[in-house]
Amino acid sequence: MTSGPESNVQDMFAQSVAVLSRPSPATFERFERRGGLTSALTYVMIAAVVSAVIAALFSFLHSDVTFFGQLFSRLITIPLGFAAFTGAVYLIGRGLFKGTGTYPEVAYSFALFYVPLSIVSTLLGIIPILGWLIMLAVSLIMIYFGFLAVQSSMNLRDQTQAIVTLVLAWIAQLVVAGVIGSIIGGLFVAGRVISGN
Template sequence: MRSPVTSGPESSVQDMFAQSVAVLSRPGPATFERFERRGGLTGALIYVMIAAGVSAVIAALFAGLHSDVTFFGQLLSRLIGVPMGFLAFTGGVYLIGRNLFRGTGTYPEVAYSFALFYVPLSIVSTLIGIIPILGWLAMFVIGLAMIYFGFLAVQSSMNLRDQTQAIVTLVLAWIAQMVVVGMIGTVITGIFLAGRAVTGN
């Protein structure tokens, strides 16, 4: 049995993309179970960093039309905030599912399962999000898709087939993520405000 914090054999990015296609095209706990042990925490984080990079570059380029400070602020906040938010959320899923509902999955299984749908959906959301009006509608739809696939992934990765337990786990993990992301945003904002005060800009 693997340790809850030990990653398994890592899949390549190409393998993970193919697994993402399978998960998105054939949604269900059984599909997630096919792949949850084919990778580990390292692979999940590398995959998530791809999404963070795409989000950071696009956000920074659009913000950079206004000021250099905003450009670097967006770049830094996305590169740090996206992976930290992902770790906070999946960590919350694992800890809450295990301690509150006696889930039997491991953390690498949770992280890997969630990365398979989170990365492609977040990249699509970022790309479409720059389109006025359509972007907001698309992001709303993708947000609902994130909830749906998260519901399936928590049932599989933590072996929580009770729907109420799965929903409660997701909600509490989302709250934990919001707290962490909010703290990161506050720190980064404070750093840039302090920098502007020192430089007089």
């Protein structure tokens, strides 16, 4: 599996604007081969860093959880969650429905909408009272764009196949997130026990 050509962040941002302003499988098709896995993961790391810094600062100001806990957990969970979800989309789409896309195409397509929407969700999600409504709205928008992206990147034009692929990928991501969360939580607990806090 080759990674494909790589795009810079500026190109990806312009492609994100196009995807978000003209949502359709055809728009995703225009861009899915313009970048590869490295570009997608680099772009996702930008979202992880923005989310980590905002969440860490917000938690520090409100004394909710540790600054470094938020910082490191988001730097780990966001890219791993993205990789798990897009990997599941690829494996399920290919295995169950004979989708013909490649993993770099899936990752790149999903990164184009995931990064800007997750940054918006993080920025607006800290607004008191309205934050959870905004995050819910952004989540629903992400589902819609995911539906379009899976049709394009895996070449699954059957809507039922696209929906089943997304639902099963979401379940797979929840399992992976649970395992990762348990490991990270265990490490923090072990660290506190060792340090005597």
